[in-house]
Each structure stands twice: as C-alpha cells, then as structure tokens.
Amino acid sequence: MTSRPFQQIDVFTATPYLGNPLAVVLDGRGLNTEAMQAFTDWTNLSECTFLLPPTQAGADYKVRIFCPGRELPFAGHPTLGSCHAWLAAGGVPQGELIVQECGVGLVKIRRDGARLAFAAPPLRQVGPLPEADVTLIARGxxxxxxxxxxxxxxxxxxxxxxxxxxxxxxxxxxRPDSSVLAGLEVGVVGAQAAGQDTDFEVRAFFPGHNGLAEDPVTGSLNAALAQWLMGAGLAPARYTAAQGTVLGRAGRVYLERDADGAIWVGGDSVSCIQGQVTL
Structure with missing residues (x-):
C-alpha cells in the first residue's frame, strides 16, 4: 500500500457541507479496478474519483469515476470536483480550457471566475420515453x-x-416508492414560482445499496435536462436549478447555452478535507 494525496470536495456549493461531497484520490497510479471500487464503497459517498496521467492527446488528466457498486463513464459533480482538486493541487492546463479524459471521451471545463463549468457531453439516447416507462414512473x-x-x-x-x-x-x-422505481435512474424537474432565486427544482433518484437512493446534486442529470429542456423550448438558454433541498442541502447548478449551441454546466466547489490516504 502507498500513501496518496487525497481531497474531499463539496460540489455545487460555495458553502461547505451544503452541496454534494466527492472523494478524490489525486494519484491513482498502480491501483486496479477492484481496489478503486473497494475504496469507493468504503467512503460511503455517492462517488469517488481517481486521477491518472492522460492517455489521449489534448487531455490534461484522466479520471476514473466510481459510485457504490460500479464504475461510471461520466458524472457531473465528479467532473467539477476532480477538476477543482487537480487545480488546487497545482495542476496547470495546456490551454485556456481544462480537458478531462474519462469514459465518454474528452470533456472540456472552463473557469468562470472561481466557478467551474463543464461542456455537456452528447446525449447517448434522446426522444420521448416509452409510455410504459412513464406510467411506471408516475406510479413510483x-x-x-x-x-x-x-x-x-x-x-x-x-x-x-x-x-x-x-x-x-x-x-x-x-415520496417515491423504491419498490416500483427499483433499477431505474429517474430525474424529476419542476418550474419554480415567479420571484424565486432559482428557476427549477430538480431531484435525482437512482439504485442504491439498500434500494432507491437520492443524490444531493447531480451534474450529469442537470446537463441532460438542460439539453432536453432548452432544445424543447421548456427552459430559457440560461437558468439556475436548485437541488438537494429535501436532503437539507442547497445545491445550485448554473446552466447556459452559448452562441455555438454548447451547454455549460457550472457550479462552485470547496475543499473540505485534505491529506493522505493509504491505498
């Protein structure tokens, strides 16, 4: 086992402990998939990431993203949190944008002052859900x-x-029924009343170790929701989503479509724990 630099980041908040926590092992070299998964499960967090040297041209670093029980090709709050940790540890990007290598390929990240934002990756599946799924989700x-x-x-x-x-x-x-929604990843959005400081409320439900789990703040879901809602004319080209309210969090996700049509998903991040982990 080796002592490795470690950070725990709170993502989608500027106030510690009101966002979505992420464990980041800043040097994942020499660790196999089983070791990464075992440590992720031990943290009892929604996700843990491991930073590695890039293998694709143009990338600044590579990240492997794990949640309890499995590896993910992409996730939003691990993208922003990992980038925050990489920069805080002295990472220097090759260009104006930071480029992250992960399971879905290269993801661009920009700095908006102290806030980071990633370019939403392309959707792998689009269009309306099957009616059977919609009926099941409504019941759940x-x-x-x-x-x-x-x-x-x-x-x-x-x-x-x-x-x-x-x-x-x-x-x-x-108050969802975990037995009905078992095995599904469901994102729910609703418009806020006029005069609020956010435009939409979002909740994310997914399979957990003990049935249905709820994620405090979800970058991947908000990215995909923005692509859908903006594309369908259900949301403006710039809006703010709140998430985590029911869980006692105050997550804020900033969505924006630029002049080229790219959708950027932004949020604040703050370091809460820094040190070493033995793996």
Missing amino acids: LGVARDDILAHAWCDNGPQWRGVMLRSAQQVLAL
Missing part, C-alpha cells in the same frame, strides 16, 4: 400520469429518464 413517484407534463431520455452515461412535473412544489413533495 406517487403522482397522476397527467402530472407528468413532458418526458425524455436524458442518457449521457447514466441512463437518466427525465420527467417534468407541474411545479417545483410538487417535486419537493415527492
């Missing part, structure tokens, strides 16, 4: 089928199924 969420105003595949690595409800308040009131 405990809402009427007519309360789902719109729905779409939001698959960008994680196979999110996105549904839009009538309001943010309806999203916040959800």
